[in-house]
Amino acid sequence: MLNIEIFSDVICPWCFIGKRRLDNALDAKLKEGVSLRWRPYMLYPNIPLSGWDRFEFLKRRYGANADRARIPERLQQEAHDVGIELRYDLIQRTPNTLMAHRLIDWFYDQSINTQGRAGTGGEGAVGETLESTAALAQHRIAEILFQGYFCQGLNVGNADVLVDLAAEAGAETAGLKAFLLSEQGTDAVNAQLARAPDLGIAGVPGYLLGGSFLLPGAQSEETITKIVTRAKERFGG
Numbered sequence: 386m387l388n389i390e391i392f393s394d395v396i397c398p399w400c401f402i403g404k405r406r407l408d409n410a411l412d413a414k415l416k417e418g419v420s421l422r423w424r425p426y427m428l429y430p431n432i433p434l435s436g437w438d439r440f441e442f443l444k445r446r447y448g449a450n451a452d453r454a455r456i457p458e459r460l461q462q463e464a465h466d467v468g469i470e471l472r473y474d475l476i477q478r479t480p481n482t483l484m485a486h487r488l489i490d491w492f493y494d495q496s497i498n499t500q501g502r503a504g505t506g507g508e509g510a511v512g513e514t515l516e517s518t519a520a521l522a523q524h525r526i527a528e529i530l531f532q533g534y535f536c537q538g539l540n541v542g543n544a545d546v547l548v549d550l551a552a553e554a555g556a557e558t559a560g561l562k563a564f565l566l567s568e569q570g571t572d573a574v575n576a577q578l579a580r581a582p583d584l585g586i587a588g589v590p591g592y593l594l595g596g597s598f599l600l601p602g603a604q605s606e607e608t609i610t611k612i613v614t615r616a617k618e619r620f621g622g
Contacts, residue, residue, distance in 0.1 A: 387617045392424045392581055392591040393527070395485045395541055398460055398471065401531040403590040403603035405467035410609035418617060422493070423523045424577045425486035426589045429479065436480040436542045463603075475538025485530055485541045487570040488551060488561075489523055494570075495556065496522040526554045595620035 391407075393400040411419060443451035454474035456464075464471050496519035529550050533539040539546050544565040552558050564570070581591070585599050592600040592609075594616040600609070 387419050387595060387613070387620050388422060389419060389613070390422050390424050390593040390596075391527075392426045392584075392586050392593065393589050394426045394428045395482050395489075395527070395530045396480065396534055397426075397428055397589050398464065398535060399603040400590045401469060401535055402463055402467055403592075404527060404531065405469065406603060406606045407592075407609055409467065410606040410613065415610060415613060415617075419613065420517055421520045421524055423489050423527050424581070424593075425482075425489070425574050426581055426586065426591070427482055427486075427578060428589070429481075430578075432479065432481040432542075434481050434483070434542070436478040436540065439476050439479045442479050469535065471535050472538055473535075476534065477538060478540045478542065480534075480540055480542025482542060483571070483574060484544065484547060484565050486574045488547050488565065489526055489530070490570055490573055491561070491564065492522045492526045492551070492554070492556065493519045522554075522556075526551065526556075529554050 391404070393404070407421075440451070440453045443453055453476070456471050456473050461471060530541055533546070533550050534541045539550070541547065541550070544562050547565055548558050548562050551561055584591075584593060586593075586601075588601070590601075590603055594600060594612070598612075598616060598619075600612050604612070
């Protein structure tokens with residue numbers, strides 16, 4: 386099994402593009418023997434939990450003439466190429482993404498726990514299936530969070546918004562808001578945030594293959610296919 390860890394932030398447009406390219410590259414054949422695990426990265430770790438007004442943030446960064454609806458031409462084209470319509474004009478806040486990262490981890494843990502209670506856990510191939518199902522749950526909520534922020538302008542730093550998006554992803558959300566408003570899961574996210582620099586991750590997206598090979602940036606589908614194919618051979622996938 387080749388493990389690919391995806392270091393990403395939910396407010397990073399290139400991470401969204403990279404996710405779509407990875408999906409396109411991992412066709413039915415290449416996907417076999419690959420397990421994905423989403424890991425956190427925070428582009429703006431010092432944002433308060435309430436977030437920033439995005440227009441005020443842009444004015445501080447780019448001056449009084451900042452245009453919150455403007456999308457760089459290259460970014461817009463590459464997003465369009467993978468079926469993404471970026472709607473920067475809808476985004477009102479630049480959120481703190483810690484809560485969203487905790488939600489992504491929650492999806493993985495909930496899937497593991499739910500399957501375990503149903504008696505599908507275990508060793509060997511069964512255990513791998515359990516982890517693969519949990520990884521798919523993570524992958525699903527990552528897509529929905531990206532869409533929520535970049536295509537709908539939703540505040541993905543708000544607990545109520547996150548609960549709604551979790552429900553859209555098919556989760557049982559009883560108790561989820563209380564979880565998000567607590568400190569549960571924060572230590573696990575912080576551990577991964579601290580791990581990223583040691584792995585050489587200074588920006589996102591970053592893909593760690595087999596625990597040792599780092600593929601940085603939103604690479605082309607062709608490059609992803611070549612690298613994953615080689616990594617599967619090297620790491621026994």
